[in-house]
Amino acid sequence: MLYSDAHLHVNPVVGLGAEKIARKFKREGGWFIAIVALPPYYYGFNDLSIESYKRVSELLAREASRVREQGLEVASFMGIHPAEIDEYYKRGVKGEKLYSLLSGVLKLIEENLKGGVIDGIGEVGRQHYTTSPERFVLSEIIMREALVLAKSLGAPVQLHLEQGGFATALSIRSLVDTLGLNAKHIILHHASSDTALWASNYGLPFTAPVKRLDEEYLKGIRVEYCMLESDFLDDPRRPGVSAYPWDIPVLVRELITRGAINEEIAYKVLVDNVVKYMNIKPP
Ligand SMILES: [Zn+2]
Numbered sequence: 001m002l003y004s005d006a007h008l009h010v011n012p013v014v015g016l017g018a019e020k021i022a023r024k025f026k027r028e029g030g031w032f033i034a035i036v037a038l039p040p041y042y043y044g045f046n047d048l049s050i051e052s053y054k055r056v057s058e059l060l061a062r063e064a065s066r067v068r069e070q071g072l073e074v075a076s077f078m079g080i081h082p083a084e085i086d087e088y089y090k091r092g093v094k095g096e097k098l099y100s101l102l103s104g105v106l107k108l109i110e111e112n113l114k115g116g117v118i119d120g121i122g123e124v125g126r127q128h129y130t131t132s133p134e135r136f137v138l139s140e141i142i143m144r145e146a147l148v149l150a151k152s153l154g155a156p157v158q159l160h161l162e163q164g165g166f167a168t169a170l171s172i173r174s175l176v177d178t179l180g181l182n183a184k185h186i187i188l189h190h191a192s193s194d195t196a197l198w199a200s201n202y203g204l205p206f207t208a209p210v211k212r213l214d215e216e217y218l219k220g221i222r223v224e225y226c227m228l229e230s231d232f233l234d235d236p237r238r239p240g241v242s243a244y245p246w247d248i249p250v251l252v253r254e255l256i257t258r259g260a261i262n263e264e265i266a267y268k269v270l271v272d273n274v275v276k277y278m279n280i281k282p283p
C-alpha cells in the first residue's frame with residue numbers, strides 16, 4: 001500500500017522539519033505529502049510585512065525540495081489562515097490597513113504560483129471558533145479572493161472552515177457555482193464527520209483527519225471525495241494537538257484488518273484522489 005498525507009505543517013525552526021518527516025514517512029510506505037505553510041510568526045518572522053511572507057515562501061520551497069530529495073512527491077500550499085486575521089487584529093492592525101497588506105500577500109501568492117514556487121493556496125477560509133463578525137467577514141473576503149485567484153491559475157485550494165456540516169458545504173458549493181470554479185480543486189480540510197457527509201453530497205473533495213476516521217465516519221461519506229490528513233503541526237511545544245503523518249499507515253492497516261475498508265478503497269483515498277484533486281503525477 002502507498003500512503004499519503006494530504007495536509008501537514010512543517011516547522012524546521014522549532015520542529016522536525018520536512019527532511020526528517022519525509023524520511024520517516026517514506027519508511028512507513030509514504031509516497032506523497034502536502035505541506036501547508038504556517039503563519040510567518042510561527043517561524044519567527046514577526047513583522048507584519050510582505051517581506052515576512054516572502055521568507056515563508058522561501059522556507060516552503062526549501063522544505064519541498066527536502067521532501068523530493070527523500071523520494072516523495074510533494075505539493076506545497078501557502079495562504080492566509082483565518083487565525084492570522086485574528087492575530088493582526090490583536091496587534092492593532094485592522095480594517096482597510098490589514099486588507100491592503102493582505103492583498104499584497106495574495107499578489108505574492110499569485111507570483112509564487114505562476115513561478116512554480118508553490119503548488120496551491122491554503123490555508124484560507126473562516127474561523128472554526130468564536131471571533132468578531134468583522135474578523136469573520138474579512139477572512140471570508142480573503143478566501144473569496146483566493147478562490148478567484150485559484151480559478152485563473154487552475155490551482156488547488158485547501159479551505160479551513162467552521163465545521164458546520166450542511167451549512168458549511170452548501171456555502172462552499174454555492175461559492176464554487178457562483179464564481180464558476182472547478183470543484184475538484186476546492187478541498188475542505190479537516191472535515192468533521194457531518195461536514196464530510198455534506199461535502200460528499202455536494203461533490204466537494206475533503207480531507208479526513210486521521211484521528212477521526214472510523215466506521216461511523218466512513219458510513220456517511222463517498223470515498224471518491226475523501227483524502228486523509230494528519231494536520232501535523234511540527235511543534236514540540238504543543239505535543240498531542242495533532243496527529244503524526246505515520247499515524248496514517250497505522251490507521252489504514254487497522255481499518256483494512258477490521259474490514260471497514262478494503263485495499264481498493266484505501267488506494268482510491270491515498271493515491272487516486274490525491275492525483276485528481278491536487279494535480280499530482282501518479283506514483
Ligand atoms: Zn486548518
Ligand SMILES: [Zn+2]
Binds near residue numbers: 007008009036123231
Ligand atoms: Zn492545518
